[in-house]
Structures are given as C-alpha cells and as structure tokens.
Amino acid sequence: MAPVESSFSDVRVIVNDGVYEPADDTFLLCQYLDIIPGEKLLEIGCGCGLVSIIAAIKGATVVATDKSLAAVQNTQENARRANLLDKIDIRQGLLFEPIQREERFSVIAINPPYLPETREDPAYDGAWSGGPDGREVIDAFLAQCTEFLEKDGRVLIIQSSLSNPEKTHQILDTLFHYSTIKAEKRFFYENILLFEGRQPRRPTTERF
Numbered sequence: 001m002a003p004v005e006s007s008f009s010d011v012r013v014i015v016n017d018g019v020y021e022p023a024d025d026t027f028l029l030c031q032y033l034d035i036i037p038g039e040k041l042l043e044i045g046c047g048c049g050l051v052s053i054i055a056a057i058k059g060a061t062v063v064a065t066d067k068s069l070a071a072v073q074n075t076q077e078n079a080r081r082a083n084l085l086d087k088i089d090i091r092q093g094l095l096f097e098p099i100q101r102e103e104r105f106s107v108i109a110i111n112p113p114y115l116p117e118t119r120e121d122p123a124y125d126g127a128w129s130g131g132p133d134g135r136e137v138i139d140a141f142l143a144q145c146t147e148f149l150e151k152d153g154r155v156l157i158i159q160s161s162l163s164n165p166e167k168t169h170q171i172l173d174t175l176f177h178y179s180t181i182k183a184e185k186r187f188f189y190e191n192i193l194l195f196e197g198r199q200p201r202r203p204t205t206e207r208f
C-alpha cells in the first residue's frame with residue numbers, strides 16, 4: 001500500500017505500509033508530552049516517529065527504538081524530512097536491548113502493543129497485540145524501565161482499560177515516588193489511559 005499522511009498539531013509525517021498509523025493513543029501521548037528543552041527522551045516502539053519528532057521539536061535529545069525494521073526506517077525518513085536527524089538517534093531492537101547499560105534518560109515514553117490477543121488470533125499484529133492479557137510488553141517494560149532513568153526521571157505509558165490498568169498502577173507505586181493517571185480518553189468499548197511514574201525509588205537492579 002502507498003504511504004499515508006498523519007499529523008498532530010502542525011507536525012506532519014508519512015506512515016509506510018506495515019507501520020502503525022498514529023491513532024488516539026498516539027495523539028494522547030503527543031498532547032501530554034511535556035518536555036523541558038535539553039531533556040533526554042527515550043521512546044520505545046517509535047512506529048513512524050511522530051512522538052519522537054514532537055519531543056525533538058520541543059527541545060529534547062531523543063533516542064527512538066522499535067523492534068520493526070520498517071518502523072525504524074520510517075522514523076528515519078520522517079526525521080530527515082523534519083530536519084531533525086541530528087536530534088533523534090534511531091535504533092532497532094526489542095525494548096531496552098538497543099540501550100547501553102550506562103545510558104540514562106529524563107523521560108522514557110512507550111505506547112506499547114496492549115490489546116489482549118495472541119499470535120493465534122486472526123487479528124494478531126505485533127504493533128498492537130500484547131499477548132493473552134495484553135501485558136506482555138507493558139510488564140517487560142516496567143521490569144526494566146527504572147534502570148535507565150535519571151534519579152528524577154519519569155515514564156509515560158499508554159495502555160487500555162482492557163489490559164488491567166490496576167496492575168500497572170500497583171507496579172508504578174512500588175517503582176516510583178509518584179504515580180498517576182495523567183490523562184484518559186473514553187470510548188464506548190475501552191478507555192485509553194496515560195500513566196506517569198516520577199522519581200524512581202531505586203534502580204531495578206538494586207531491588208532484585
């Protein structure tokens with residue numbers, strides 16, 4: 001299929017075939033992406049790169065990763081079009097694999113695959129299917145995220161009411177001094193929530 005266009009505010013991107021097309025979850029993250037110029041942002045699962053590009057425009061230095069080569073190439077293309085290749089370092093890999101042990105970020109953002117579906121389901125797609133309970137990527141992310149945060153850093157996590165948000169809240173409470181639902185969009189079949197956790201209590205490595 002031919003690429004399609006997407007935009008948030010006045011930021012335009014193209015979305016290539018096989019890459020997640022920005023949707024309500026993406027736009028919720030874009031809307032509440034508060035960045036102080038100079039901050040370092042890691043976006044895991046960057047898709048076409050819209051969130052990372054907005055962060056870079058707001059003054060962040062960005063590392064954008066995705067497991068999908070098509071997504072990585074799409075983000076590179078959009079970053080080049082926006083003249084932001086010097087601000088966005090784009091890497092391919094699963095979760096924190098492309099991140100060096102010593103790298104630390106002010107903000108880590110993720111809009112993960114969060115729908116409860118398995119590879120056997122006809123609707124399965126690696127961009128939005130999060131395993132039987134929808135939590136495969138969310139839980140793996142939560143298990144490692146504090147290792148890569150600065151001591152006053154924060155995480156922004158999108159998820160659905162269909163994938164046990166209470167569990168996310170509980171885990172965030174153990175990992176961070178402050179955790180909250182920063183924003184929520186209601187639909188008749190699900191709610192999309194944006195969680196924020198701020199100030200890691202201790203790096204994960206010290207807790208286990």
Ligand SMILES: C[S@@+](CC[C@H](N)C(=O)[O-])C[C@H]1O[C@@H](n2cnc3c(N)ncnc32)[C@H](O)[C@@H]1O
Pocket residue numbers: 020021022023025026029044045046047048049050051065066067068071093094095111112113126127128137
């Ligand atoms: C829901 S899409 C979000 C894309 C983009 N951030 C947005 O908001 O439009 C999830 C993205 O995460 C990527 N992804 C899924 N599992 C991943 C993993 N374990 N590690 C890294 N990326 C992953 C997918 O390839 C997809 O691009």
